[in-house]
Amino acid sequence: QSALTQPASVSGSPGQSITISCTGTSSDVGGYDYVSWYQQYPAKAPKLMIYEVSNRPSGVSNRFSGSKSGNTASLTISGLQAEDEADYYCSSYTSRSTQVFGTGTKVNVI
Amino acid sequence: QVQLAESGGGVVQPGRSLRLSCAASGFTFSSYGMHWVRQAPGKGLEWVAVIAYDRSNKYYADSVRGRFTISRDNSKNTLFLQMDSLRAEDTAVYYCARDSTGGNYNLGDNWGQGTLVTVSS
Numbered sequence: 001q002s003a004l005t006q007p008a009s010v011s012g013s014p015g016q017s018i019t020i021s022c023t024g025t026s027s028d029v030g031g032y033d034y035v036s037w038y039q040q041y042p043a044k045a046p047k048l049m050i051y052e053v054s055n056r057p058s059g060v061s062n063r064f065s066g067s068k069s070g071n072t073a074s075l076t077i078s079g080l081q082a083e084d085e086a087d088y089y090c091s092s093y094t095s096r097s098t099q100v101f102g103t104g105t106k107v108n109v110i
Numbered sequence: 111q112v113q114l115a116e117s118g119g120g121v122v123q124p125g126r127s128l129r130l131s132c133a134a135s136g137f138t139f140s141s142y143g144m145h146w147v148r149q150a151p152g153k154g155l156e157w158v159a160v161i162a163y164d165r166s167n168k169y170y171a172d173s174v175r176g177r178f179t180i181s182r183d184n185s186k187n188t189l190f191l192q193m194d195s196l197r198a199e200d201t202a203v204y205y206c207a208r209d210s211t212g213g214n215y216n217l218g219d220n221w222g223q224g225t226l227v228t229v230s231s
Contacts, residue, residue, distance in 0.1 A: 001172065003154070034215045038155070045205055045221040046147075046155065057219060089155050091217055097169050099145065099217050104154040 004090055004102035011108040017078040020105045022090035028100055030071035034093035037066055037075045039086050085109045112136045112220040114206050119225030122196055132189040132206030132222055140184035143209035145217050146191045148202035163212035196229045
């Protein structure tokens with residue numbers, strides 16, 4: 001199972017909006033609405049930010065939103081803040097009943 | 111609150127075995143699927159394995175199938191990962207993570223802090 005494709009890095013200024021893409025196939029992202037997004041700070045465990053494409057867990061800022069079109073899912077961070085600087089990963093359920101992660105995206109707040 | 115605590119990591123020689131544990135508390139462990147996820151130093155996340163709430167289904171990544179075995183003891187609220195025939199490329203921080211369902215659909219609504227496994231001679 002190949003990793004889902006994410007851009008290596010995305011940059012934005014405070015207050016701006018950025019979008020991170022996550023591209024898979026019809027056997028994973030395109031076939032199921034079980035796409036999640038995680039935020040990870042250095043040397044810390046990942047934190048769930050979005051599940052089932054567009055749902056936010058309790059406690060996650062509404063500045064984070066998710067969507068999907070075809071084989072590509074997206075995470076949008078609006079009103080970018082310094083604390084959003086972190087690594088972000090997507091994941092998807094697959095047709096083999098496994099899970100697959102994206103390659104990861106480093107968000108830089110410049 | 112939900113707590114997951116991994117243990118059992120350490121330094122091991124190539125070809126040897128290691129068993130990781132993940133102690134769960136703060137929720138009804140026997141109702142949730144559980145995953146293992148790893149992260150090699152400086153690399154991204156890699157899904158390793160999942161076990162359903164009732165042990166009825168287990169699935170593995172191609173990279174570990176046949177060498178790793180996931181199991182659970184619902185009476186002790188503990189998840190395990192038996193790792194055999196270890197290779198240098200298995201060196202990583204290993205996380206346990208809860209699925210928000212009883213199966214394998216929504217990985218990672220809660221994560222442990224991770225335990226480091228280093229495979230080296």
